[in-house]
Amino acid sequence: MARRSDSGRGKRPSMADVAQRAGVSQTTVSYVVNDTPHIRLPDETRQRVWEAVRELGWRPNAVARSLSKRRSHTIGFLSDEIATLPYAGHIIRGAQAAAWARDTLLLVISTDGDRHLEQRGFALLLERQVDALIYATMYHRAVTLPPIDPEIPLVLLNCFAADGSTPSVVPDEVQGGRAAAEALLTCGHRRIGFLNTHDPIPAAVGRLEGYRTALAAAKLPFEPQLVRSAGTDAAEGYRCTLELLQLPERPTALVCFKDVMAIGAYEAVKQLGLHIPDDVAIVSFDNLEVIAPQLFPPLATMALPHYEMGMWSVNYLLDPPGTPLGSPVHQRLPYRLIERESLIAAGRA
Amino acid sequence: MARRSDSGRGKRPSMADVAQRAGVSQTTVSYVVNDTPHIRLPDETRQRVWEAVRELGWRPNAVARSLSKRRSHTIGFLSDEIATLPYAGHIIRGAQAAAWARDTLLLVISTDGDRHLEQRGFALLLERQVDALIYATMYHRAVTLPPIDPEIPLVLLNCFAADGSTPSVVPDEVQGGRAAAEALLTCGHRRIGFLNTHDPIPAAVGRLEGYRTALAAAKLPFEPQLVRSAGTDAAEGYRCTLELLQLPERPTALVCFKDVMAIGAYEAVKQLGLHIPDDVAIVSFDNLEVIAPQLFPPLATMALPHYEMGMWSVNYLLDPPGTPLGSPVHQRLPYRLIERESLIAAGRA
Numbered sequence: 001m002a003r004r005s006d007s008g009r010g011k012r013p014s015m016a017d018v019a020q021r022a023g024v025s026q027t028t029v030s031y032v033v034n035d036t037p038h039i040r041l042p043d044e045t046r047q048r049v050w051e052a053v054r055e056l057g058w059r060p061n062a063v064a065r066s067l068s069k070r071r072s073h074t075i076g077f078l079s080d081e082i083a084t085l086p087y088a089g090h091i092i093r094g095a096q097a098a099a100w101a102r103d104t105l106l107l108v109i110s111t112d113g114d115r116h117l118e119q120r121g122f123a124l125l126l127e128r129q130v131d132a133l134i135y136a137t138m139y140h141r142a143v144t145l146p147p148i149d150p151e152i153p154l155v156l157l158n159c160f161a162a163d164g165s166t167p168s169v170v171p172d173e174v175q176g177g178r179a180a181a182e183a184l185l186t187c188g189h190r191r192i193g194f195l196n197t198h199d200p201i202p203a204a205v206g207r208l209e210g211y212r213t214a215l216a217a218a219k220l221p222f223e224p225q226l227v228r229s230a231g232t233d234a235a236e237g238y239r240c241t242l243e244l245l246q247l248p249e250r251p252t253a254l255v256c257f258k259d260v261m262a263i264g265a266y267e268a269v270k271q272l273g274l275h276i277p278d279d280v281a282i283v284s285f286d287n288l289e290v291i292a293p294q295l296f297p298p299l300a301t302m303a304l305p306h307y308e309m310g311m312w313s314v315n316y317l318l319d320p321p322g323t324p325l326g327s328p329v330h331q332r333l334p335y336r337l338i339e340r341e342s343l344i345a346a347g348r349a
Numbered sequence: 350m351a352r353r354s355d356s357g358r359g360k361r362p363s364m365a366d367v368a369q370r371a372g373v374s375q376t377t378v379s380y381v382v383n384d385t386p387h388i389r390l391p392d393e394t395r396q397r398v399w400e401a402v403r404e405l406g407w408r409p410n411a412v413a414r415s416l417s418k419r420r421s422h423t424i425g426f427l428s429d430e431i432a433t434l435p436y437a438g439h440i441i442r443g444a445q446a447a448a449w450a451r452d453t454l455l456l457v458i459s460t461d462g463d464r465h466l467e468q469r470g471f472a473l474l475l476e477r478q479v480d481a482l483i484y485a486t487m488y489h490r491a492v493t494l495p496p497i498d499p500e501i502p503l504v505l506l507n508c509f510a511a512d513g514s515t516p517s518v519v520p521d522e523v524q525g526g527r528a529a530a531e532a533l534l535t536c537g538h539r540r541i542g543f544l545n546t547h548d549p550i551p552a553a554v555g556r557l558e559g560y561r562t563a564l565a566a567a568k569l570p571f572e573p574q575l576v577r578s579a580g581t582d583a584a585e586g587y588r589c590t591l592e593l594l595q596l597p598e599r600p601t602a603l604v605c606f607k608d609v610m611a612i613g614a615y616e617a618v619k620q621l622g623l624h625i626p627d628d629v630a631i632v633s634f635d636n637l638e639v640i641a642p643q644l645f646p647p648l649a650t651m652a653l654p655h656y657e658m659g660m661w662s663v664n665y666l667l668d669p670p671g672t673p674l675g676s677p678v679h680q681r682l683p684y685r686l687i688e689r690e691s692l693i694a695a696g697r698a
Contacts, residue, residue, distance in 0.1 A: 234645070
């Protein structure tokens with residue numbers, strides 16, 4: 001795993017560096033990173049800023065040393081299975097980068113999805129007088145929390161309260177589905193299959209909506225037989241891809257719900273003697289570092305805004321935007337397309 | 350990711366359940382889990398016990414509520430990039446399971462390999478009066494630590510002090526390399542290639558030694574041309590596998606240093622029109638859940654003792670075995686072979 005080139009040595013990047021790299025003003029960087037309310041910026045600008053933040057490894061300057069003496073300078077981070085996930089470490093990295101910048105310590109507890117441990121975890125963190133809490137989940141879903149002192153600031157990360165009562169930050173599933181389909185439409189594809197999960201989770205519903213929106217915007221009909229709802233392992237990706245590629249009019253491109261499903265899609269395409277991307281282009285979701293860049297050819301995929309959600313949560317807790325009571329923020333952050341050769345062959349972009 | 354079937358509901362498993370499942374006495378379970386010194390047990394018995402612990406999701410009973418009042422009941426867990434790793438979450442899970450069982454909280458800090466953050470991380474943890482510290486690394490290597498109060502108990506996890514001054518727990522690389530080669534020898538293979546990393550790290554050196562030991566025990570010559578030292582990505586796995594399979598007397602089996610390399614090995618075998626495992630059997634290292642069970646066919650691999658190292662570290666810190674001063678423990682824990690169809694086709698085991 002590559003270290004950021006500037007970590008631990010050389011000049012630390014500044015907000016000005018981020019602004020320059022993203023081609024925006026420092027004010028815009030501040031708006032994006034703090035997600036200042038009532039500021040409208042194109043998604044594309046926000047993405048550019050986040051990319052520059054990540055590429056430079058920028059940590060916002062510790063202007064906020066003026067935090068009240070009353071504070072313990074700790075934020076409790078409680079998650080279900082997040083610490084055991086291949087990609088979700090990025091959530092912790094993003095949250096920690098924002099916390100370090102304020103001399104705040106992130107106390108991470110993973111409960112393994114055990115409700116009993118979850119309650120003990122909250123209790124232990126509150127005993128230690130954390131200033132605020134983040135509750136994060138493995139995948140984007142609705143949650144019901146145990147009763148928590150409403151005086152403690154709380155953000156839900158990658159999840160949301162079914163009753164909308166708690167501030168939350170989640171990936172923008174509709175934008176993600178739309179951007180994946182648009183990437184393929186831009187390459188000229190007109191018949192695009194979609195291997196979705198059969199679980200009716202927000203990612204499945206939102207991405208399908210985004211896919212349909214992209215087709216409609218391109219004045220293409222929605223063809224239900226091009227959408228497969230299935231399990232999310234490689235075997236299911238293989239099975240569904242074989243089915244789609246044996247349709248009388250086969251799709252020339254596929255969107256896969258997960259990188260792991262794409263492993264199976266690759267196997268099916270190759271077994272049929274077809275070529276990626278010339279016969280079948282593929283875009284998936286997750287950007288797992290151990291899979292996407294390692295496949296033959298490398299896999300184009302939509303990266304989840306994990307780092308950004310982690311950073312947003314801590315910044316929100318330490319600098320609450322002062323929204324009126326009774327209207328908690330429900331933030332959506334965009335996916336980023338990682339272009340690789342399963343979308344378009346090298347040298348032809 | 351499957352939840353353990355017993356988590357959060359039903360009867361909690363007991364030490365007796367673990368003993369029964371592993372087919373050993375409760376005393377043996379206690380010896381293994383606490384790694385009691387001067388007790389000799391076969392590796393195979395230790396593995397069976399750890400498997401039963403994991404399968405049942407057992408957490409040692411909270412006998413140790415009698416901890417001194419002076420204690421803060423927290424252990425600081427500082428790591429380089431561990432929280433961002435695909436598999437190393439298991440280390441945190443293992444450490445946390447052991448910590449929960451003693452009503453101890455694990456405070457996890459990931460420093461992203463930044464030396465400056467590392468020193469601040471240690472300072473922040475010590476300010477919060479942790480009872481003990483665990484320092485964990487992404488891969489098995491020697492480390493140099495910043496100066497730390499020698500009064501604070503410290504264990505190095507997946508790493509070791511070059512001068513041997515600090516207790517440590519690491520994977521048994523020699524055992525791992527030997528077990529991988531033995532699995533292939535047992536299936537009748539006599540020419541076994543080895544795709545190793547070119548980095549002279551303990552895993553590379555130890556696994557090669559184990560591979561050679563297994564060959565020698567089977568009275569087979571060591572053939573240097575069957576060993577390739579390379580980068581550890583899929584492209585390198587592909588390149589080296591093509592080379593090995595085009596030797597005049599090609600190997601019938603491969604050991605890969607990483608699951609990611611095996612992705613490339615699979616691609617090379619298939620491009621040559623050969624079949625896994627009939628023409629080329631493959632065993633790798635890592636057992637990444639998003640790769641090994643997802644390949645075609647599923648990949649046999651050596652699972653790292655991450656969970657066990659996490660649990661061992663906490664148990665060691667909370668129940669130090671009373672070794673004489675000046676002779677810190679350097680514990681090695683074994684790899685486990687995960688048999689899948691790249692080793693032997695289903696139905697033929």
